[in-house]
Amino acid sequence: MIIFVFTTISFFILPTLTAAHNGARDELGGHFRKADCVYLLHEPSSLAKTAANMDELIQLIKKYNSNSSCASGLSKENVDLEGYSFPNQNETGQKEVSTPSDNISSTEEPNDAIKLGTRYPAELVKCTDGDTAQFKINGQTYITRFLYIDTPESTNKIEPFGKEASTYTCSFLRSGNITLETDGDRVFDKYNRLLAWVWVDDQLLQEEITKAGFVEDFYDYGDYLYEDRIVSSMAEAKKLSKGMYATTVEEMDEIENRTVAIPDKTEEAVTDPTQTEKIDNNQKDESSETKEKNSEENGISDKVIIGLLVIVFLYYFIRRKNRK
Structure with missing residues (x-):
């Protein structure tokens, strides 16, 4: 009888212990x-x-x-x-394959179709700031850095007259037909940006924005066709107190102290639909696992109760038989 009791216990109780483990x-x-x-x-x-x-x-x-x-x-x-x-x-399990653009080094030209000393009709794609924009040439879009000039920042941070320079450039580019002219000793810079003089109809953008007083410096890394015109335009802007040169040195110092950094948006909530879908899928998986665990636990509880009832029944049965 004792053997029968232990056999019954093993049958009902031990499976519950093994069922609680998912496997080694x-x-x-x-x-x-x-x-x-x-x-x-x-x-x-x-x-x-x-x-x-x-x-x-x-x-x-x-x-x-x-x-x-x-x-x-x-x-x-x-x-x-x-x-x-x-x-x-x-x-997704797909093997990553490098594209030709991935293999471009900082010293290589991304597109052999663009040559030095050549003019290309272009279409404005996007204004960036006072000295940078995106243009399309022969169906290919190029981030373009304007040759020779340097305007105040208006992207990563907002510098004095940065917004004014950006607004001037964007308005000027929309005023006529655009032509880009390559010059100097290279077509692209180390960031793979196209380097070019920017013509709008018969006006040179670099010259006009310098005259307006929105160019603060030059970057002179070679011999350029129109650099003398830009230097003369800078002298004219200062003489006529145009743009940023309309203020005194003391006023400029005060303005520079008010330079505003653009807030970092890296901590904003994720709104990418693919990310939202991943979150939803994870929540569904967690919900399914929870339901599965709950059902397993309920099954385990039922077996334990049945096992205990059998043990109690056998206990009283054995005691009653021994009394006889």
């Missing part, structure tokens, strides 16, 4: 979920990381996991990487 991890850092034979790669080991793709990982699972019944029919759909990505692959 194999040498790859994962295990099969008993309910549906889905392989869960919890913590990829160095062995798992030797797999370059899903097919190689499946072969490793079949070799190193002892659950042959699940491993034998394992497919890609039944492997949950839990966020792990294979080496040289992105989150």
Whole structure:
């Protein structure tokens, strides 16, 4: 009778203890979920990381996991990487392939079609600031740095007269037909920006914005065709007190002290739809796991109760028999 009691206890109680455990991890850092034979790669080991793709990982699972019944029919759909990505692959599992632009060094020209000493009809794509804009030439868009001039900043930070310079440039570029002219000893700078003189109809933008008093300095890294015209325009702007030169030195110092930095937006909430979708999927997965755990716990509780009732029944049955 005692043997029968212990057998009953083992039948009802021990399965509840094993059911509470999801399975020991194999040498790859994962295990099969008993309910549906889905392989869960919890913590990829160095062995798992030797797999370059899903097919190689499946072969490793079949070799190193002892659950042959699940491993034998394992497919890609039944492997949950839990966020792990294979080496040289992105989150979607696709191998990353470098594009020609990825291989351009800072000293190489991104497009051989653009030559030095040549004029190109261009179309305005976007105004950036007083000395930078984006133009389209023959269907290709180029971030373009205007040759020779340097205007106050209005992007990463707002400097005195930065907004005025940006507004002047944008308005000027929309006033006529645009032509870009390459010059100097190189077509692109180290940031792969096109370097050019900017003509709007028959007017040179660099010359006009300098006359307006919105150029604070020159960058002279070579011999340029129109640098004498720009230097003369700067002298004229200062003489006529144009733009930033309309104030005294003391007033300029006071304005510079009020330079405003653009707020950092890196901590703003993520509004990328793909990120939102990932968050929703994660929440759904967590909800499913919670429901699964709850159902397992409920099943465990029922078995424990039944086991205890059987034990109580057997206890009273044995006592009653012994009294007889």
